[in-house]
Amino acid sequence: MGNPRRIHDQHQGRHGLAKMTGRLLLMGLLVVQLARPIQSIEWTLPDVIDSIGSVSTSIIDPSLLPTPQGLLDGSKQLIAGYPFEYVSSTLNFICSQALSSHKIKSKFTPDINKMNFQLQGACTKTNFALTDAESMWKSPEFNPKKKVVILATGWTTTVNGSDTIDVLSKAYNCRGDVNFVAVDAARFVDTLYTWSAFNTEEIGENIAHGLVHLLDLVPVENIHLIGHSLGAHIVGSAGRHLQRLTGKTIPRITGLDPAKPCFNEGEILSGLLRGDAAFIDVIHSNPGVLGKKDPLGDADFYPGGIHPLPEGCYSVVCAHARAWQYYAESVFPGNEHNFMATRCNSMQRLRDLRCPGNEHPMGYAAPTTIRGNYFLEVSGTSPYGKHANIVRTMSHEHCGVCPNGPDSTTTPTSTPSQS
Template sequence: MSRLRVHTKTITLILIWLAVATHVQAGLFSIPDLGKSLQNIATGVSKDITSYIPTPEGIFESSKNLVAGYPFEVTSSAINSICSSALSSQTIRSRVTPDLKEMQFQLRTSCNKYSYPLLDANQLWRGPEFDPSKKVVILATGWTTTVNNSDTIDMLAKAYNCRGDVNFVAVDIANYVATLYTWAALNTDEIGASLAEGLYVLSQIVPLENIHLIGHSLGAHIVGAAGRYFNYKTGKLVPRITGLDPAKPCFNEGHVLSGLQRGDAKFIDVIHSNPGVLGKRDPMGDVDFYPGGLDPLPKGCLDVVCAHGRSWEYYAESVYPGNESNFMAKRCTSQTRLLENKCPGADSPMGYAVSHELRGNYFLEVRGAAPYGLGANREKIGRQATCGLCQEKKEE
C-alpha cells in the first residue's frame, strides 16, 4: 500500500509552488523567480518519484487489502461499537454460564495429553508427568476452538516440546468460547478469574518467574484477566503475558470488557496480524509488533481468518531452537518508514526471544508462506519437521 501513496515531500513541494504562484500574481515575486522555482520542483520530484512506482507485488497487496481487508475493518468497527454500547446498557447477557467443573488443564508432552480439573490444579502440578524444575507455558485459545480441536495448541505444543525445557499446558475451557461470540466474550473475565486460582496453586510449586501466559484472540483477554486477578489475590504480577492478535469485537478499554491491558503482567508483548478487523489495532502491551504493518491482511493471506491465525504461526516458528532471530523488528512509526530505512535503532527479535526491556511499537517485514521470518534458515526449518514429535510414533 505504501508504494501507491504519493510521497509527502512531493505534495509539500507542489503546495510551495502554488504558494509562490500566488505571490507572483500579487506582485511579490518575478516571473524568472517562478520559473527557477518550478525547475527546482521538477528536479526534486523526478528524483523522488522513481522510488514510489508500484511493483506488481505492491499492486496485488494493495488491491487485496482494498477488496478483502479494509471493508471488513469498517464492518468490524461498527460491530465493535454496537457491542460495547449494548454491553454498557446491559441488554446483552451471557446465556452460557461457565461451569468450572468442566474446565481442565491439559499438559502436552511429545507423546501424551494429561488432563486435570481446573479447580483441582494441584493434581497436575504435583503429578508425575509435570516437571517442577522446568518453566511453565500456559496457553488459552480463541473463539470456536477447543483443546482437542486446535491447530494453535498442536503447533505450539510441538514447538515447545522441541525445546524440551518447558511444561506446555493448554487451558481446556470446554465449549465456553465456542458459543455465540458475545456470550463467549462475556465469559472471558470469569474464566480468567478461575485460571488465576490455578496459577496461585502453581506459584506455590514453581517459581513465579518461570511462568509465561500466552493467549490467542479471546484467549489473550482470558490470560489478561488471569494476570489481573492473580495480582489482586497475591499482590504479585506474572512475569510475562504474550497476546497473539487479541480479539477486537466487544473489547474496549474503559468499557464493560476492557480485555488485555498494560499492567496485567510485568511485561506484555503483543503480535498484531489482523489489525482492525478480528484483532485489535491499537497498542495494548509494553511492546506491540506489527508484522507487515497495519494492513488487515498480511502477505499470503486473502481473508481475515487466515490473517487472524498468522500471529500464532509467527510465534510458533520463533519458538524452535535456532529460530529466535527469525523475526527481527525495529521500533518505528510505520511500515512505510521501515521500508524507507528511516527507523533508527537496533533490530530486536519478535516472539520467543523478545527482550523484556522493549517499549513501543515495532514493525517488520514477513514472508507470505512458511517459514515466515526473513531470518529463517530453510535447511534448519526442514530439520525441525519431526522435532517435538513422539519418538515412539516416529519409529513406527
Template sequence: MRLNIFKFFVFIGLIGLSFSYPQLYSLRGVFDTATNVTGGILKKVPKYIPSVSEVWTLGKDVIAGYPFEIASELINKVCSGVNAIEAVQSQVTPDVNSMTLRLITECQNYTFPILKASEMWKSPHFDPSKKVVVIISGWTNTINESSTIYEIGKAYLCRGGVNVVALDAGQYVNTLYTWSALNVDEIGKILASGLVELEKVVPLENIHLIGHSLGANIAGYAGKYFTSTTDRLLPRITALDPARPCFNEGEKLSGIERGDAEFIDVIHSNSGVLGKRVPVGDVDFYPGGTGPLRKGCFSIVCSHSRAFEYYAETVYPGYENNLMAVRCNSLANLKRGFCTGRPHTMGYGVSTKLKGSYFSDPDGVFPFGLPDNHEKPDVTQCGLCHSEEAKKPLVKF
C-alpha cells in the first residue's frame, strides 16, 4: 500500500517535470538521472511514508504537507541532475536593459533602469543620508503584484528613516520554475552592478538586501558578485525561506550561502518543500519548527509566505521584539524545556553576533508574536499614503 502511494506521487512529480523540462524524455542522460533518483528515494520509503497511526497522530503537517515534500525532493534531485549535465537552458534569458529598480514612497513609486541606477541614487526622492533596504521577491511575483514587497515595504515606511527599493525582475522569475531558477545567477550579477553604483553615494554599512524564496537566492548571488567586483562584503542579507528546489550546496546552483555577506540571517517557514530546511546563514530561525506547515496555515503557499510576514511584523515600531527565539536543535526540545538559553530577537533587530539555529513557537495570526503585558500600537494605517491627491497605493495589485 505504501509503495503504491509513493509511486503515485513519483508519477505526478514526473508529469510536472515534463512540463518544466520539455526535453526531458529525449535526453537519455536526464532520464537515467531521474530513474536513479527515483530508485534512491524508493529505498528510503520507510523514512518518507508514515503508517496510518503515524498519520493520525502527526495531523495536518503530514496530511497537508507530506505529499508536497516528496514531490519537492524528487524535483530537487532531478533538477540537480539536469543542471549537472547542462541539459536544460532557460527560455527567458535576463536582459540587463529591461531590468529596473523601483524607489517606493508612501504616495509615489519611481522607476529607474538598473543600468542607470546612479540616476536613482541622485534623485531628489532618494535620501543618501538614510539606510537603503533592497527587497527582492520570489517566483511568479511581479513588482506590482508582490505581497513580499508590499508587506515589508509598508512596514519600513511606517518605521521611517530608510529608502525602500525593490528589484523588478518579474519577467525573469514569472515563468516556469526551472527557467526562473536558471536565471537567478544572472539576475544577481545584474543587481550587484547596481549596488556597486549605490556604494558610491551611500556608506556600505547602510545597505541591506532582503529576499524571499527565489529572491533570497538572487540576493546571495548579488552578494557573491558584489564581493568579486569590489573585494568587499555586503553588511547584511536577510533570506526569507530561501527556495529549495534546484538549489543545493556545492552544485551549479547553490543559492544563498554563508559568506555571501558579513552577516546572513535566515527565517525558515516551509522547510523541506518550497523552502530550504538546512541552515544556510550565520543564524537560522525556525519559527514553528522544521515541519512544512506553520500554525494557522493549511497550505504550503501560506507557510512559504509566513517568512516575510514574520519579518515585516518585527519592522513595525513597537514590534521589534515580538518574535523571540531560543538556540535549540528542535521545537520539541524547546517545548520540553531542554533548551534554556536566553531568548534573542528574530527579524529586524537581530543581533549580528548570533550564530546557530534558533527555535520559537509563534501564534497563527498577526501579530504572530506572543502578546506581552502592554498594548501594542496600531500599525494598520501607518506606512500608507494619506494624501487625497494620490490615487495609487504603495504597490498596485
C-alpha cells in the first residue's frame, strides 16, 4: 500500500504542473493578442493569468475539466477593464477546449414535445406545439398566400417579454404581408450559456421537422428564417436539417450578430454556415465579443465597422442588441433603404471614399444576389439608419399594434401528434 502523503504530494504535483502549464498556454495566447498595438491601455498580465489559472487547468488535464458553472465562474473572475475582445477570445478558447473533451453535456436535453411555434398577429399570439405544427399551418389565423417569417432568439430569451420578438413582430405586422412566427424553445435556451449553446443543433433539427409540414401549404421560396445571437445558429441548423429531410433549401436566412463563444472552435459546434440557405445575410453589431467577427454569410454587413461597440453603445449587451434593432427598423414600410452599405474592406477605406461600387440596403431589403463584406455608417440613437426620416419613423409608432389593447395569448386545445 502506498504512502498516503507521497500519493497526495504526487497528485498535488501533477495538479500544480497542469495549472502552471495551463497558465503558460494562456499567457502565450494573451501575449499574441497583446502584441498588436493598442493605445491608452495599461496591462498587468499576471492578474489576468492568476484570475483564470484554475480554469486553464482543464486544458492540460481533462480529468480536472470544469463544469459549465465553473466556466461561467471563471469568466466572472476576469479583471474588469481588459479589452472585451481579448477576454472574449481567451474564454472562447477555454470553452472550446472544454467542449472538445466531450465531458460537458447539456443539463436540459431539447424535447420537441415541450417546444412551440407562436403565430403572432397584431392582436393575438397563438401557441402550437412543434409536434403539431400542421395545426398552425391550417389555423384560420395563418394565411398560406402570405410569406412566412420565423424568428429564433438568443440566450435567456423566450417568447414571453422579449423586446427582440415584440419589436420585430410589430414591424412585420405593420407591413401586413407575412405570417410572423416566433420559436419558443422554452428553457432550452434559458439556462447557462454553455448548455444553451449545446442545444442549438437539436433545436434546429426539431424546427426542421415542424417545417416539413409547412411545405405542404407554402412553397419553400416563401420562407425566411431569422435568428439573433444563439438563434442565428439555431436557424442555421434548421436550414441544414430541412435540406436533409426534404432535399429543399430555404431561400434566405438572416443572422443578427450570431453568437461567438464556443462556436466554430474545434468544429464542435459549427453554428450558422454558408450553404444553410440559398442566401445568408449577416449583421455584425458586436464583432469579436458576444458576436462573431469573421464573415459567415454570402453578404456580411458591418455597421460602424468592426469595432465591438457601435456608436451610442457603452456596453456589449447594448452592442449585441443593435443588430436586431437595425434590422427591425428596416422592416417598417418606407424604411427599406434606411441603411445603405457599400462593399469594402474596412470602415476607414469607406470613409476615405476608396470603395467603388453601388450601395445596397442592409436588412429587410438586402438583395439576395449580392456577395461580400459591406460597411456603412449608422447613428447612435433611433432611428439608426443614416437615410432615415424622422417624420416617417414617428408615423410607425402605432403601426402593427393591436388597436384593442394588449395582445392575448392562446394555446389550441388539440392534442399534439407524437410523430
